[in-house]
Amino acid sequence: MLNEKNKFLLNEMRFYIRSHFSVSDTKASEILMELEDHLLTAQQEGKSFEQVFGQDPKSFCNEIIQELPATSKWEQIKIIAPIVPLLLMWRFLYGFSGELTISLYENIVYLVLSLALSYVLFIILRAGSFSSKRNSFWMMYGLGTFVLLVYVGFFLLSGRILPASPSLVLQDGAAYMTATVSLVVILYSLFGSLLNKKR
Helix, strand or coil, X not given: CCCHHHHHHHHHHHHHHHCCCCECHHHHHHHHHHHHHHHHHHHHCCCCHHHHHCCCHHHHHHHHHHHCCECCHHHHHHHHCCHHHHHHHHHHHHHHHCEEEEEHHHHHXXXXXXXXXXXXXXXXXXXXXXXXXXXXXHHHHHHHHHHHHHHHHHHHHHHHHCCXXXXXXXXXXXXXXXXXXXXXXHHHHHHHHHHHHHC
């Protein structure tokens, strides 16, 4: 089992490499598994992370990325496509209040804003990879605050700026059912992999 330092740095490598959507995720996963095995063997032999991957892990990762085959457009679509309904389902949780209004224009802007924010966050987090845990904490705190303020501003202004119609209004049972299904799907997307591992 990897020690805390090696586990942290390997996770940084994993995020840095896999956040490059231009490379094949399948091949990237295979390489990362090999790197983990290599690092574990080196750790058992008393070698440090730096002795295995050098003093500049980001440059090492960039070399790996250059060697990986490019991902196809279909693979990119398969990565992004599941994100869209999940983003909408977070909004459908409002149905637990007994009434759910689904506004076309508001949801379109919400999706575009969310995808744009996700892209920007990936770029910033990738640039900050291999920082100290302290710097990583403050980066996450700052980004979290920024995203929260953006969404608060959006929800405060969207009702005043965007047209209210066309929209679909669900009430009572239909609203509760939509919210319940959305919650189940969201929870499974977040924790389904953990359940599958336990099996």
